[in-house]
Amino acid sequence: MIVATSLAAARSLLDDESLRTESGNTALLDLGLRRRPGDTFLVFDLDEAGFLERYTGADPSLAQSGESLVQAQMPLRAGESKDDALVRLEPLLDLALPEWRERVTWRRTAAAAGRSGALDPPGTSWRDRPAIDRGDGVYLVGDQVAAPGLLGEVAFASARRAAAMATAGTAAHGTLTV
Numbered sequence: 001m002i003v004a005t006s007l008a009a010a011r012s013l014l015d016d017e018s019l020r021t022e023s024g025n026t027a028l029l030d031l032g033l034r035r036r037p038g039d040t041f042l043v044f045d046l047d048e049a050g051f052l053e054r055y056t057g058a059d060p061s062l063a064q065s066g067e068s069l070v071q072a073q074m075p076l077r078a079g080e081s082k083d084d085a086l087v088r089l090e091p092l093l094d095l096a097l098p099e100w101r102e103r104v105t106w107r108r109t110a111a112a113a114g115r116s117g118a119l120d121p122p123g124t125s126w127r128d129r130p131a132i133d134r135g136d137g138v139y140l141v142g143d144q145v146a147a148p149g150l151l152g153e154v155a156f157a158s159a160r161r162a163a164a165m166a167t168a169g170t171a172a173h174g175t176l177t178v
């Protein structure tokens with residue numbers, strides 16, 4: 001059995017309290033803007049760890065003609081509200097997208113809780129996260145388990161490893177039960 005849910009769901013499904021890792025919380029801002037020549041495509045904010053991308057810079061079909069689709073995010077500090085984090089995000093928007101407030105045609109915000117993938121605190125590595133092999137033919141897959149890579153790569157790497165382990169026995173015996 002391969003369990004490929006969030007780690008919180010796997011913890012409940014497998015009744016295993018040890019299935020926990022560090023992850024991050026992030027405030028998300030999606031914007032439709034009237035297009036302006038010279039708008040920045042991509043910004044990594046090294047001061048506040050914010051991030052901004054104007055996705056229509058790569059694929060104009062993502063918004064209607066004359067408009068840009070922008071998605072930006074700011075990590076939430078411990079106890080910080082989404083709205084406060086969005087205020088900290090605004091200086092990044094001011095730098096990347098001049099006069100963006102006057103150009104907004106659509107706006108959506110959200111908070112992503114525990115969705116920034118696994119975080120490995122100093123002194124730990126991906127090897128210290130919950131193991132893929134849970135014993136008794138149960139395998140755990142996802143972006144917070146013990147597999148290398150970043151974000152989606154961890155999910156892919158763990159899935160490949162779980163599939164290899166789950167089918168290793170069946171190949172040896174020449175049978176596969178679905």
Ligand SMILES: Cc1cc2nc3c(=O)[nH]c(=O)nc-3n(C[C@H](O)[C@H](O)[C@H](O)COP(=O)(O)OP(=O)(O)OC[C@H]3O[C@@H](n4cnc5c(N)ncnc54)[C@H](O)[C@@H]3O)c2cc1C
Pocket residue numbers: 004005006009013028112115116117141142143144150151152153155
């Ligand atoms: C805003 C944002 C931007 C991102 N950008 C990138 C990026 O640019 N590059 C990148 O590599 N990664 C990115 N990621 C991370 C990437 O999306 C995840 O690392 C990846 O989707 C994790 O895959 P997963 O299979 O572990 O979990 P998920 O994709 O979350 O899949 C888990 C699935 O399990 C289902 N589920 C939950 N509970 C149960 C249950 N009890 N029973 C059945 N099903 C259940 C859920 O509905 C979900 O479909 C981003 C994530 C976010 C939130």
